[in-house]
Amino acid sequence: MPESVQAAPLADGSFDGVAATAEGHPLVFTSRTAYGANTGQAWDLATGAMLGPPIPDFPAGRAEWTFGLPTGSPTVAWTHRDRVHVQDVRTGRELALDGQPDLLALAVHGGRGAVVAIFGPANDAEVVVWDAVTGDRLAEFALWLGHGTAIDRTALHATPVSGPLIALTGGADAVVLDVERGEEVTARTAHGLILVRPVENALHVRGLDGDRLTVLTAPAPCDRVTTLSGATDDLLVAAGLEGDPCTILAWDAVPSESEMPLGPSHCVKVPAPVNDLALAPDGTLLTATDEGLYATRLRG
Template sequence: MPESVQAAPLADGSFDGVAATAAGPPLAFTSRTAHDANTGQAWDLTTGAALGPPVPGFPADRAAWTFGVPAGSPAVAWTHRDRVHVQDVRTGRELVLDGQPDLLALAVHGGRGAVVAVFGPATDAEVVVWDALTGHRLAEFALWLGHRTAIDRSALHAAPASGPLVALAGGADVVVLDVERGEDVVAVPSARAVLAPSASGLVLVRPVENALHVRGLDGDRLTVLTAPGPCDRVAATGAAGRLLVAAGLEGDPCTVLAWDAATAAPSHRVKVPAPVNDLALTPDGTLLTATDEGLYTTRLCP
């Protein structure tokens, strides 16, 4: 039986989305609605304190922003009024670029931190890669996404472990791009999924009926994690050579299950006081849960 634990409140308010760094000190970024205005906020999870001032005019749509450590320092990128904003979370330095992409991700291009933007409909989608520090255009290339547009998809990365690779989930396949080579390199059969580093390399974790499947980027199924019912809101990360996974239960929106993927059965059952809007995991084993009543944390590893 999984260990039952209560999530601890980190901040009050209505939180739409949350993302966490995949490497380095445990940091998170959230989107939050307050008084009909959305803000973004970075968090230092070691101290439990907000990191820097809130970002005004931040998008509520999770596809319109991304957070991670593409190289050196954590960065958040978001779209607002036909502009792409890129901010170094540590220093507050902000870069502004022209454009309103449908999807954003972070990557490493030639050793540099990079922002990856996907524009346009499926028939002539365009991928643009910018240097996250200088704004210089590093690459651009055309992309065919079948009969579904970029709007129907989500962008996945696990920078810096994912290097130049960015995955686009949605439709029948997860399409993996190499932004240094300027091309898609593989398509893995899957609809919804998250991308995470593991001891076996980068993996995709996808919910299926009463289970989660962990697959390599070659499409091979590595393991199956069992669940008492259908799952959604999946998060995954690498932690000390292990793969940690968390997912909300569709039939119980206030419950999150967590797994050490070395074992098929869930290790923890986490209760939160409101339905889950979004999840994130940090490499030190901290689970973050965004809800309409607050942001919550749970330590899954000692």
């Protein structure tokens, strides 16, 4: 049976989204509604302190903003009024670029931190890659999305470990791009990275070459999946239960050694329905709700 734990409050307020860095010192970014306006805010999870002032007019939709650690400095990018804004969270340095993409992600391009914008209301999407510091255009290429569009998808990255790779997930498939090559990746370029996909009452853990590594079982269908993959192939996964918006399940696994289906290690109870969730590098689960931001330590 999974260990049942209660999520602890980290901050009061109404939070629409949350994201965390994939490695190093645990940093978190949130979108929050206060006094009728939405703001973006960075946090140092180790101290619980806010980093810098809130960003006004910040979008609530998670497709409209992204956060990560592309090349050593935490970066947030968001869209507002036909512009893409990119800010270094530590220094406050910001640049603005023309465009209103449907999806945003972060990547590493030629050793430089990069913002990836996907414009895709039609099946023929356009991908544009900008330098996150200078705003220089690093790449531009077309992308065929088959029967889906960028609007139907979610952009995933885990910078810097994911390097130039980003994944566009949604529906029954996932498109994994190498933004340096301007193409979908092969098994060789995808070595060591994984995708976790909800399937009926389970989550399938696969390599980017399509090989299934393990199966994580659940008592009901899951949604809102987030993962944390360590340098030693250990994997932490958290997902919400459909039909039970106040419950999050978590699995602690080693995909390369898990031949049998694996049940959840934790069952996290949150006082309000979860809008978004993220896993920080120290093994803390962050949950954004209309009643507050909550944290649950799943490791350590």
